[in-house]
Amino acid sequence: MFILHWRPPLTTCLTFRQLAISRFNLGRRITRSNTGRWLCMSSIANQSTLRLLSQAEAQRVDEALMSETIGYSLEQLMELAGLAVALAAARENPKRSQRIVAVCGPGNNGGDGLVAARHICILGYEHVFAIYPKPGSHPHFQRLVKQAMSHGVRFVDAAAYEQTICEADVLIDALFGFSFRADRPMRDPFATLIRLMNASPRATTVLAVDIPSGWDVERGPPEAMRPAERTASDPRSSTSGDQRAPASSLAVMANVWVSLTAPKRCAAFWQGRAHYLGGRFVPPALAKSMQLEPLPYTDSELIVRIDHLLPTSIPGHQQEASESR
Numbered sequence: 001m002f003i004l005h006w007r008p009p010l011t012t013c014l015t016f017r018q019l020a021i022s023r024f025n026l027g028r029r030i031t032r033s034n035t036g037r038w039l040c041m042s043s044i045a046n047q048s049t050l051r052l053l054s055q056a057e058a059q060r061v062d063e064a065l066m067s068e069t070i071g072y073s074l075e076q077l078m079e080l081a082g083l084a085v086a087l088a089a090a091r092e093n094p095k096r097s098q099r100i101v102a103v104c105g106p107g108n109n110g111g112d113g114l115v116a117a118r119h120i121c122i123l124g125y126e127h128v129f130a131i132y133p134k135p136g137s138h139p140h141f142q143r144l145v146k147q148a149m150s151h152g153v154r155f156v157d158a159a160a161y162e163q164t165i166c167e168a169d170v171l172i173d174a175l176f177g178f179s180f181r182a183d184r185p186m187r188d189p190f191a192t193l194i195r196l197m198n199a200s201p202r203a204t205t206v207l208a209v210d211i212p213s214g215w216d217v218e219r220g221p222p223e224a225m226r227p228a229e230r231t232a233s234d235p236r237s238s239t240s241g242d243q244r245a246p247a248s249s250l251a252v253m254a255n256v257w258v259s260l261t262a263p264k265r266c267a268a269f270w271q272g273r274a275h276y277l278g279g280r281f282v283p284p285a286l287a288k289s290m291q292l293e294p295l296p297y298t299d300s301e302l303i304v305r306i307d308h309l310l311p312t313s314i315p316g317h318q319q320e321a322s323e324s325r
């Protein structure tokens with residue numbers, strides 16, 4: 001018995017990459033993982049698309065990140081989450097003169113929005129606003145408000161919500177994330193804010209932080225917002241045995257999405273322009289135990305496009321945002 005040690009010469013690797021790019025048009029699909037391995041995205045996508053987390057799993061990953069063993073604090077994770085959102089917002093909207101409005105909810109999703117607004121200012125955007133009707137009671141949220149203000153984020157009074165949303169070029173939807181209860185009615189001011197965001201005439205980007213607000217973490221958008229064929233054929237549809245009926249038919253119509261840590265099950269319903277993941281802080285052991293696939297972050301990037309790695313079995317999944325907005 002013998003073991004053959006063979007290392008491909010560098011030229012072999014280059015030829016493989018060049019071939020893949022020229023012949024099979026895989027340029028966007030061949031990439032290098034953060035462990036240095038070449039990954040063929042189409043084979044990942046074909047063999048196993050990204051595993052999508054249930055609501056309970058998303059909460060378990062969060063708890064594990066903040067456990068004694070791993071040791072992150074909520075504040076650190078929120079900072080990383082908000083920074084990822086800001087980077088995606090900037091990549092999608094490079095013009096620094098655009099008016100960017102972060103609409104922030106009462107929980108940690110809202111905290112991510114406050115951090116994102118601050119980083120968007122730091123990145124050089126001149127007109128950054130925050131709508132924050134129900135500030136969280138924890139002192140951390142008060143600190144986030146102060147930090148955002150000191151970098152130039154303008155907090156808007158209730159009387160100016162409508163005009164501010166109406167004049168926005170970019171809306172950041174940070175109202176609700178993975179703890180949203182779709183079986184409860186959505187009350188004001190959040191219901192009104194979502195209606196205003198969906199009716200905003202100028203906004204070319206509506207960016208959902210972690211989950212489009214109003215979506216069920218597992219079952220996706222409210223029934224009224226789903227393509228007709230989806231409700232008939234999708235096993236996750238409420239028509240196929242799940243008796244819970246969403247109490248709210250209201251949800252933000254986003255066209256850019258930044259999933260945090262890992263995409264949740266509702267990501268299979270995505271039909272927008274770009275879907276990013278911000279989660280370059282999950283330790284390898286946790287990723288392994290939660291069966292999270294390695295992701296092809298490049299160089300020093302903190303966000304990665306995952307559109308092509310999402311399950312495509314649902315009809316209409318890859319349609320353009322223009323169809324849903």
Ligand SMILES: NC(=O)C1=CN([C@@H]2O[C@H](COP(=O)(O)OP(=O)(O)OC[C@H]3O[C@@H](n4cnc5c(N)ncnc54)[C@H](O)[C@@H]3O)[C@@H](O)[C@H]2O)[C@H](O)CC1
Binds near residue numbers: 107108186211
């Ligand atoms: N994993 C990460 O990288 C990180 C994710 N983070 C973000 O935190 C949210 C989850 O935050 P959480 O505080 O648990 O909940 P939400 O912000 O989603 O919302 C809770 C908030 O909403 C209220 N609520 C629930 N249902 C309804 C309803 N039907 N109508 C009105 N209000 C409702 C509830 O009462 C609470 O007040 C996650 O998605 C990420 O965005 C962290 O930043 C850490 C890092």
Ligand SMILES: [K+]
Binds near residue numbers: 173174211213
């Ligand atoms: K959201």
